Amino acid sequence: MRVSVDEDKCCGAGQCVLIAPEVFDQREDDGIVVLLDAEPPAEHHAAVRESADVCPAAAITLDESR
Structure with a gap:
């Protein structure tokens, strides 16, 4: 699994x-x-x-092919 985040989308909710x-x-x-x-x-x-x-901002993207 490879994780990426989009800081521009992040609203700082902190759930992650x-x-x-x-x-x-x-x-x-x-x-x-x-x-x-x-x-x-x-x-x-x-x-x-x-x-x-x-x-809530869909700022986390997962690549499960790894």
């Missing part, structure tokens, strides 16, 4: 950080998503998928 803190964080100043691990290990895939599903 709550669901998958090993993969996502937020900038202190504006709450915009910070991607910590673009290719997370398999044990985090379910949480990353959930994060992408609940993102």
